[in-house]
Amino acid sequence: MGDMNGKDAVRTMNSTSIRHGEHVDTIESVDVVFRAQRKLSFTYGAVFFAVTLAIPALSVWWKSWYAVPIWGGFTANYLFVSLLYYIFLWTMAWTYSKQADKLDEQLMHMAADITAANTGEEA
Amino acid sequence: MNTIAIILVIGLTLFTIGLSIFSRRFTRTTADFYLAGRKVGSFANASAISGDYLSAASFLGVAGAVYASGLDGVWYAAGFAGGFMVVVLFIASALRRFGEYTVADFAFGRFGSSRIRLITVVAVLLTSLFYMAPQMFGAGTTWQVLVGTGFFGMSPYTSGVVVVAAIIAFYVAVGGMKGTTMNQIFQFWWLAFAMIMVVVFAFGNGFSYPKALADASAEPIVNTKAFTVAELTTPDAAGLTPYERAAEVMSAEELAAVDEFIASDAEGKIPVAFYAGNKLHDLRDMLFREPGHRYNTFDQFSMVLALVLGTAGLPHILNRYYTNPSGKAARRSTFWVLVFIGTFYILAPIAGLAGIGFIRDFVAGGGELNAATVNGLLVKPDQLMPTIAEILGGQWLMGIVAAGAFAAMFSTVGGLLIAAASALGHDVYEKYINKNASEAKRVAFGKASVLVFATLALAIGLAIPYFGLDQAYPALIAMMVTWAFSVGASAFVPMLLTGIWWKGTTERGATAGMLVGLVGAITIIFLNILQQLGTLGHEGILGFVGSLTYPVLFTFPLGLLTIIVVSKLDGQLPKNVDEIWMRIHGTASERHEKQHGLDKVGSMFAKK
Incomplete structure (x- = not known):
C-alpha cells in the first residue's frame, strides 16, 4: 500500500468504509462518485474516438477530404491532421480538466453528505 | 569532423551528468529513487513527461517519416499527441488515487494475486525493450551523421550506440527519478528549442508551407x-x-x-x-499530401488505434503519474503535456516537408553530406533532422539538433530504465526476493537493474543492423516505436480500463486478457518482421497475419473481450472488492489531503 507521504498513517478501512483522518468514504458514496465520473469520462471519450476514427474513415471513403487541395497544397485531410487536430485536443483536454475539477468539488461534498447520513457522524 | 557540433553535444552530455550528481544528495529512499518523492508539480511534471515521451521517434522519426511518406507520416505526430487524451480521460486520476509505485502494483492491488503482478512485470520489461530499440538505433544513425567515424575499431553506428547506453546507465543509476526528472525537464526544453530553430531557419530560407506542400505533391512520392x-x-x-x-x-x-x-x-x-505505389487507393498516384504510402485500409485504422491507445500502455509514462501530488495535478499535467508536445508535433512535419526541397537543391548544387543520398533523397530518412540542420544553419544548428537528438534518447531511455528498474527492483526484489531489505539494499538493487537493462539496450541496438531491419522498413525509428505502442496498448490498456471502470473484472479475466494481448501483439509484430525480411511468404493465414503492420485493431478488442468473457465465466471477485473500489474511486483521501495541504506541491529538493 502507498505510504509515501504519511497520509496513510491515518487510514483505516473495512468492507464498507475507508477513513482518512476525519474523512470517510462509504461504498454508497463511492458509487455515486463513480457513476458521475464515468458519465463525464465516457462522454468525452466518445467524442474523442468519434473524431479521431472519423479521420481515417474519411481518408478511405471521401475523395473531397483526401484529394482536393483547399489552400496551396493542403487538402482538408492534411490540414486537419497537421494542425486542426491539435486545437481539438487542447480544447477537449482543457474543458474536460475544468469539468472534472468542478465535478471533484461537487462529489467531495456529496460524498461527505452521503457518508454522514449513512454513518450518523460528521464526515 | 563537425567540431563545433561535437563540442555542443559533449557540453549537453556533461551538463546532464552534472545534474544527476547534483540530484544524488536528494535521493535517499526508494520513493525518491522511483517517484521523486511525489513532489513534482504540474508544470515541471508536464515538462518531464514531455521529455520522457518525446523520444528519438518524435525528434528524428516523425520528421523522417513525413519526409519519406507524406501524410501517412504526419499521422505519427497526431497519434502520439492524441494518446494523452485517453490517459487524461480514463486513467490518470484513478491511477494517482490508487496510490502505488508502478503498473504492476496497480494490478496486484486491484486483483490481489502475485501471478498478475509478475505477468505485468514481464509485460513492462518487454514493452520497455521494444521502446528502447528505436532509441538505440537513433543513437547509432545520429552518430553516423554527426561524427562520421567510430572509435576503438568500432563502426560509427556501433560507437553511437555504445556511448549513449553508457552515459544513460551512468546518470540514471546515479540520479534516480529525481535526477532523471531534472534531466527530462531540461532535455524537453532543449528539444523544443532545437525543433523551433530548424523551422525558423527553414522559413528564413524562403520556405512556404502551402507552396512546399503543393510542390512536393506535384509528382508521386x-x-x-x-x-x-x-x-x-x-x-x-x-x-x-x-x-x-x-x-x-x-x-x-x-x-x-x-x-x-x-x-x-x-x-x-x-x-x-x-x-511509390498507393496502398490505400491503388488507382491513384501516391502523392505526398494524400494517405496511402504506408497504410492500406486496415492499417489506417489500426495505426491510429495503436498510437492513441498505446500511450496509455507505456509503463514509463504511467509511472510518471504517480509522481503527481494529486488527481487534479495529474489532469493539469496532462493538459500542459498536450500543449507542449502538440506544439512540437505541429513543427516536426514542417521540418520533414522542408527537408525535401532543401536537401534536393543542396545535393543538386554539388553539396556533400555525411548521409548517403540517391536522386536527391536521403537513403535513411531518419537522418533528416541533423542533415537539414547542417544545410540550413551550418555546424552550430547541426550541433543544437544533434544535442537535441541525444537529449531525446537520454530522456526516454532514462525513463525506460527507471520503469524497468522499478519492475525488477520494486515489484520483484522487494516483494518476493528480499522483503526485509534495507533502503540502501533496495536502491542498490534498483541501480543494478538499470545497468542490466542498459546492457540489454546496447545489445538490441547492435542487433538491428545485424538482422537487416534497417533495410527492411522505411523510417524505421517511428515504426519501431509504434510496435512498442502496440504491445503496450494490447497488454496493459484492456486491463487498466476494465480494472478501473468495471467492478466485475476478475483476476483470471485480467490475467487472460493481458496474456492474449501481449502474446498476440508480439507474435504479429514478429511475423511482420519475418515477412519484410523475406523469410515468411504472403500466402495462407500466417501470410495474412504477417502482412498486418500494426496488430492493435485485432489484439486490443481481443484482449478486452477475453477479460470480459473470462471474468463473466469465472465470477470470482476479490473478497475485498468494495475496499478496492473505494480506493480507486473514493474521495476521502483527497478531502483529507486538501484539508491538510498535502495536495500542494513541495520541493523536489527538500532534504529529509
Whole structure:
C-alpha cells in the first residue's frame, strides 16, 4: 500500500468504509462518485474516438477530404491532421480538466453528505 | 569532423551528468529513487513527461517519416499527441488515487494475486525493450551523421550506440527519478528549442508551407531502398524489376553507377530510387499530401488505434503519474503535456516537408553530406533532422539538433530504465526476493537493474543492423516505436480500463486478457518482421497475419473481450472488492489531503 507521504498513517478501512483522518468514504458514496465520473469520462471519450476514427474513415471513403487541395497544397485531410487536430485536443483536454475539477468539488461534498447520513457522524 | 557540433553535444552530455550528481544528495529512499518523492508539480511534471515521451521517434522519426511518406507520416505526430487524451480521460486520476509505485502494483492491488503482478512485470520489461530499440538505433544513425567515424575499431553506428547506453546507465543509476526528472525537464526544453530553430531557419530560407506542400505533391512520392544485384534484376508481381522501376526516376548519371554495380556482380547492396505505389487507393498516384504510402485500409485504422491507445500502455509514462501530488495535478499535467508536445508535433512535419526541397537543391548544387543520398533523397530518412540542420544553419544548428537528438534518447531511455528498474527492483526484489531489505539494499538493487537493462539496450541496438531491419522498413525509428505502442496498448490498456471502470473484472479475466494481448501483439509484430525480411511468404493465414503492420485493431478488442468473457465465466471477485473500489474511486483521501495541504506541491529538493 502507498505510504509515501504519511497520509496513510491515518487510514483505516473495512468492507464498507475507508477513513482518512476525519474523512470517510462509504461504498454508497463511492458509487455515486463513480457513476458521475464515468458519465463525464465516457462522454468525452466518445467524442474523442468519434473524431479521431472519423479521420481515417474519411481518408478511405471521401475523395473531397483526401484529394482536393483547399489552400496551396493542403487538402482538408492534411490540414486537419497537421494542425486542426491539435486545437481539438487542447480544447477537449482543457474543458474536460475544468469539468472534472468542478465535478471533484461537487462529489467531495456529496460524498461527505452521503457518508454522514449513512454513518450518523460528521464526515 | 563537425567540431563545433561535437563540442555542443559533449557540453549537453556533461551538463546532464552534472545534474544527476547534483540530484544524488536528494535521493535517499526508494520513493525518491522511483517517484521523486511525489513532489513534482504540474508544470515541471508536464515538462518531464514531455521529455520522457518525446523520444528519438518524435525528434528524428516523425520528421523522417513525413519526409519519406507524406501524410501517412504526419499521422505519427497526431497519434502520439492524441494518446494523452485517453490517459487524461480514463486513467490518470484513478491511477494517482490508487496510490502505488508502478503498473504492476496497480494490478496486484486491484486483483490481489502475485501471478498478475509478475505477468505485468514481464509485460513492462518487454514493452520497455521494444521502446528502447528505436532509441538505440537513433543513437547509432545520429552518430553516423554527426561524427562520421567510430572509435576503438568500432563502426560509427556501433560507437553511437555504445556511448549513449553508457552515459544513460551512468546518470540514471546515479540520479534516480529525481535526477532523471531534472534531466527530462531540461532535455524537453532543449528539444523544443532545437525543433523551433530548424523551422525558423527553414522559413528564413524562403520556405512556404502551402507552396512546399503543393510542390512536393506535384509528382508521386519517390522511395529509396538498397538492393543486391539479384534483387535488382528479379521481376516483382507486376513483371517489373526494381532496376526497371529505378530507370523511370533516376538520372542517367546515377543509373550508370547502378549499371556498373550490376555488371561487376558485386556483393552488398546499392540504393536506388523508384516511384511509390498507393496502398490505400491503388488507382491513384501516391502523392505526398494524400494517405496511402504506408497504410492500406486496415492499417489506417489500426495505426491510429495503436498510437492513441498505446500511450496509455507505456509503463514509463504511467509511472510518471504517480509522481503527481494529486488527481487534479495529474489532469493539469496532462493538459500542459498536450500543449507542449502538440506544439512540437505541429513543427516536426514542417521540418520533414522542408527537408525535401532543401536537401534536393543542396545535393543538386554539388553539396556533400555525411548521409548517403540517391536522386536527391536521403537513403535513411531518419537522418533528416541533423542533415537539414547542417544545410540550413551550418555546424552550430547541426550541433543544437544533434544535442537535441541525444537529449531525446537520454530522456526516454532514462525513463525506460527507471520503469524497468522499478519492475525488477520494486515489484520483484522487494516483494518476493528480499522483503526485509534495507533502503540502501533496495536502491542498490534498483541501480543494478538499470545497468542490466542498459546492457540489454546496447545489445538490441547492435542487433538491428545485424538482422537487416534497417533495410527492411522505411523510417524505421517511428515504426519501431509504434510496435512498442502496440504491445503496450494490447497488454496493459484492456486491463487498466476494465480494472478501473468495471467492478466485475476478475483476476483470471485480467490475467487472460493481458496474456492474449501481449502474446498476440508480439507474435504479429514478429511475423511482420519475418515477412519484410523475406523469410515468411504472403500466402495462407500466417501470410495474412504477417502482412498486418500494426496488430492493435485485432489484439486490443481481443484482449478486452477475453477479460470480459473470462471474468463473466469465472465470477470470482476479490473478497475485498468494495475496499478496492473505494480506493480507486473514493474521495476521502483527497478531502483529507486538501484539508491538510498535502495536495500542494513541495520541493523536489527538500532534504529529509
